[in-house]
Amino acid sequence: MEIPVTSKKSEGYSIYIEHDFSGFKDKFVLLFPEARKVCIVSDESVYSLYKDSVEPLLKDNFEVVSFVIKPGEASKDINVVLEIEKFLKESGFSRKDVLLGIGGGVVSDITGFAASLYLRGIAHVFIATTLLAMTDASIGGKNGVDFEGIKNILGSFKMPAMIYMPLNTLDTLPEREFYAGFAEIMKHGLLADAKFYMWLIDNMYEICDKDKDTIANMLETSINIKKAIVEKDPFENGDRALLNLGHSIGHALESYFAGEYVHGEAVALGCVAAAFISWKLNKISMEDYYEVRDMFVPFNLPISIQMDKADYEDVYSRLTKDKKNSGGNINMVLLKKIGKAELVKDISKEMVFAALDELNFTEED
Numbered sequence: 432m433e434i435p436v437t438s439k440k441s442e443g444y445s446i447y448i449e450h451d452f453s454g455f456k457d458k459f460v461l462l463f464p465e466a467r468k469v470c471i472v473s474d475e476s477v478y479s480l481y482k483d484s485v486e487p488l489l490k491d492n493f494e495v496v497s498f499v500i501k502p503g504e505a506s507k508d509i510n511v512v513l514e515i516e517k518f519l520k521e522s523g524f525s526r527k528d529v530l531l532g533i534g535g536g537v538v539s540d541i542t543g544f545a546a547s548l549y550l551r552g553i554a555h556v557f558i559a560t561t562l563l564a565m566t567d568a569s570i571g572g573k574n575g576v577d578f579e580g581i582k583n584i585l586g587s588f589k590m591p592a593m594i595y596m597p598l599n600t601l602d603t604l605p606e607r608e609f610y611a612g613f614a615e616i617m618k619h620g621l622l623a624d625a626k627f628y629m630w631l632i633d634n635m636y637e638i639c640d641k642d643k644d645t646i647a648n649m650l651e652t653s654i655n656i657k658k659a660i661v662e663k664d665p666f667e668n669g670d671r672a673l674l675n676l677g678h679s680i681g682h683a684l685e686s687y688f689a690g691e692y693v694h695g696e697a698v699a700l701g702c703v704a705a706a707f708i709s710w711k712l713n714k715i716s717m718e719d720y721y722e723v724r725d726m727f728v729p730f731n732l733p734i735s736i737q738m739d740k741a742d743y744e745d746v747y748s749r750l751t752k753d754k755k756n757s758g759g760n761i762n763m764v765l766l767k768k769i770g771k772a773e774l775v776k777d778i779s780k781e782m783v784f785a786a787l788d789e790l791n792f793t794e795e796d
């Protein structure tokens with residue numbers, strides 16, 4: 432299945448949802464008639480699983496080298512990006528050559544960022560191997576790394592030349608990572624498409640069984656939601672910020688808990704917090720809040736945390752660094768109703784603490 436993406440400021444590109452790697456070679460070779468070299472960027476786990484599926488497809492047409500990083504969020508570091516730049520320079524990469532990322536959102540964010548810097552930008556392609564990267568991280572051209580404990584604070588906008596999604600890679604994805612991807616899918620339904628949200632509820636069992644046709648349909652709708660928003664607002668001057676539903680408190684908790692929650696799990700917690708605040712500000716009903724919260728449970732996503740109340744200040748201080756804030760105030764994406772979100776300014780500290788209290792599960796509860 433091909434989903435074409437248009438872009439105001441750069442060439443458009445296509446997203447391919449496929450069963451396996453068999454359709455990759457022809458599409459890739461056609462895109463880069465003048466390239467001589469390809470640098471594969473991947474992480475150790477993904478590369479050991481899929482090196483033999485990808486490298487042989489490229490060897491006849493390109494000189495292939497690889498740069499393999501450690502799996503996990505800690506690799507989203509500017510020094511890793513600089514090592515890639517050094518490697519490209521030492522390997523003699525020119526403007527016509529290509530970076531090919533294979534992996535999840537971490538590899539996607541790093542590959543795009545590295546490609547945007549080298550010689551002021553060389554082409555990059557991404558093969559997504561996690562549900563989260565397929566539905567969200569690989570799409571829309573936002574790239575970046577974490578810096579001084581703050582998520583995604585350094586980065587760039589650069590569109591890929593193609594995104595390829597071989598669904599068979601989901602067979603090797605650990606269960607926890609599979610469900611983490613669902614958090615971003617649910618987010619897309621919540622912020623833009625109530626019908627899709629209902630569809631997710633109706634197809635819960637097929638999704639959990641990883642039925643490939645259901646997954647392909649789910650990805651198509653979820654990708655189209657993100658694509659429509661990004662096409663209208665590629666550089667996040669307006670509605671693209673809505674895609675950050677769940678990411679304000681989510682990112683603050685992700686960095687506070689430092690590795691305890693994977694990204695998608697932190698987004699689920701952030702969505703619950705955002706839905707709670709939406710209820711408290713009379714934007715959605717209590718019933719809607721509890722329904723949203725409980726929807727994450729069958730997908731093995733967390734809806735509660737355990738933390739010392741004395742640390743709320745620490746989480747709040749991380750939240751103050753969020754990119755959506757302005758003039759020292761906390762701005763947050765909230766739900767207007769199921770299927771519609773809005774950016775709300777000046778969320779009070781008391782409200783943030785109340786949301787943390789709602790999430791915080793203590794023995795007395």
Ligand SMILES: NC(=O)c1ccc[n+]([C@@H]2O[C@H](COP(=O)([O-])OP(=O)(O)OC[C@H]3O[C@@H](n4cnc5c(N)ncnc54)[C@H](O)[C@@H]3O)[C@@H](O)[C@H]2O)c1
Nearest residue numbers: 476502535536537560561563564567568573600603604694
């Ligand atoms: N740029 C964006 O628009 C955007 C959007 C959402 C998320 N993100 C970023 O994405 C990152 C999270 O991405 P993620 O959840 O994909 O995590 P990830 O890239 O860390 O991958 C998760 C784990 O799964 C392993 N893995 C990947 N594919 C596999 C496969 N097919 N089989 C077996 N193991 C596999 C990886 O080695 C890793 O250990 C975060 O850093 C987040 O900030 C970016």
